[in-house]
Amino acid sequence: MATTTHAGEPPSRAAGLMYGLGLGGFIDGIVLHQVLQWHHMISDVESPRTLAGLEVNTMADGFFHLATWFLVVGASIVTIAQWRQGRLAPSWSFHLGLVIAGWGIFNLVEGLVDHQLLGVHHVRDDLGGPLSWDLAFLASGVVLIVVGWLVHRRGLDPR
Structure with a gap:
């Protein structure tokens, strides 16, 4: 039986941000790790140049x-829970803006933690001076957060 304690309320931002974090991680892993092969998760700790x-x-x-898959599954669970509570479905701008902002948060956190603090890899491990690529990755996170938030805010407008 569905609970209606939040019937008619707008959706929370949690699901959209979680989708953005998870999908942003998938884009990073699939494009940078697998397709372009610029780096792997721990390529500055263990060189991928040997088979081992x-x-x-x-x-x-x-x-x-x-981990990124669990974020997407978690976002799906949050979405279904909100529907069961009777919350209103988000507008496209509301939801898409949060997904974009979540992707930006992923880039910013991953870039600060993995590239700068832990140093487990850089955006381009195949180059001698990866700092400019790392800074561009951080900047992309900031841009995605700002653009996502602006799109999200447009979805808050009741007109």
């Missing part, structure tokens, strides 16, 4: 993808 190193990096990439 590539195996360890591939496993770390797999755990990273599991």
